Amino acid sequence: MAEVERILLEYNIEGGNFTRAGYASSQIKKVLKQMQVDLGVIKRTVVASYEAEVNVVAHAYSGTMYVAIDPEAVCIELVDEGPGIPDIEQAMQEGFSTASVSVREMGFGAGMGLPNIKKNTDHLEIDSQVEKGTRVAMTIFLDPARRNKEQQQ
Amino acid sequence: MMDTMKVSELTEKLDLKVYSGRKGLSRDITGGYVSDLLSDVMGNADAGEVWLTLQTHKNIMAIASLKDLAAILLVGGNKPDEDTARQSDLEEIPILGTSLPAFEVAGKVYDLLKNDAGIQG
Numbered sequence: 516m517a518e519v520e521r522i523l524l525e526y527n528i529e530g531g532n533f534t535r536a537g538y539a540s541s542q543i544k545k546v547l548k549q550m551q552v553d554l555g556v557i558k559r560t561v562v563a564s565y566e567a568e569v570n571v572v573a574h575a576y577s578g579t580m581y582v583a584i585d586p587e588a589v590c591i592e593l594v595d596e597g598p599g600i601p602d603i604e605q606a607m608q609e610g611f612s613t614a615s616v617s618v619r620e621m622g623f624g625a626g627m628g629l630p631n632i633k634k635n636t637d638h639l640e641i642d643s644q645v646e647k648g649t650r651v652a653m654t655i656f657l658d659p660a661r662r663n664k665e666q667q668q
Numbered sequence: 669m670m671d672t673m674k675v676s677e678l679t680e681k682l683d684l685k686v687y688s689g690r691k692g693l694s695r696d697i698t699g700g701y702v703s704d705l706l707s708d709v710m711g712n713a714d715a716g717e718v719w720l721t722l723q724t725h726k727n728i729m730a731i732a733s734l735k736d737l738a739a740i741l742l743v744g745g746n747k748p749d750e751d752t753a754r755q756s757d758l759e760e761i762p763i764l765g766t767s768l769p770a771f772e773v774a775g776k777v778y779d780l781l782k783n784d785a786g787i788q789g
Binding site: 533534536537538542544560561562565569621623627628630634 | 692706707708710711715721723726727730731733734735751779781
């Protein structure tokens with residue numbers, strides 16, 4: 516019987532340090548490629564994890580990305596210490612952003628991050644406490660057929 | 669008619685500068701994307717595309733690498749930051765440059781890919 520493999524990864528994310536933004540996502544991409552996961556699934560995972568990673572860099576003081584990959588799905592949880600999100604529904608709207616001018620000048624903060632995450636994941640949970648921090652948990656099924664099936668329902 | 673074009677061919681035909689990532693000049697180009705918003709590129713660009721932008725900081729390399737883009741083409745005479753160029757060498761994804769503004773160079777790239785190479789999209 517095949518052993519059920521579960522890969523756990525953990526990355527620290529430094530608030531404000533844009534030179535490292537994307538590092539965790541590139542590591543996740545490498546692992547998924549080695550596992551020969553469906554290319555479309557890898558692409559969606561990378562978009563969602565990068566956006567979530569950048570959100571911590573752009574808005575929080577520090578954070579941790581926890582990744583669990585099993586034969587069913589890749590689950591990514593980001594927990595940060597930061598200002599939190601006062602109105603999650605508003606934050607989910609395309610075009611809404613609270614990013615600083617300097618962050619916007621770099622081409623971030625277009626208010627597309629959370630919508631991009633939503634579009635590319637199969638499950639998304641956001642909990643936030645103002646002046647404490649935010650937790651974003653996302654799941655992407657490794658079987659692309661499962662996504663299509665659940666979307667039709 | 670071919671249906672791919674190498675980054676090196678695009679570079680020659682449009683007389684582009686090659687700032688970095690020379691080892692990636694043999695990459696195939698499947699299309700192009702123009703945007704200076706990183707999330708837009710992240711969400712909407714496709715693997716193999718050449719990305720036209722005026723952004724020069726290191727994060728453009730993170731995006732190019734994560735999205736498997738063929739090359740970055742800096743418009744309007746922009747040059748990559750030093751750490752951006754270093755990352756481009758490491759990733760072997762070329763950063764190209766032109767003094768032409770985005771609209772003009774996008775037209776030329778589009779024309780070359782569509783009409784010379786027969787690439788759709």
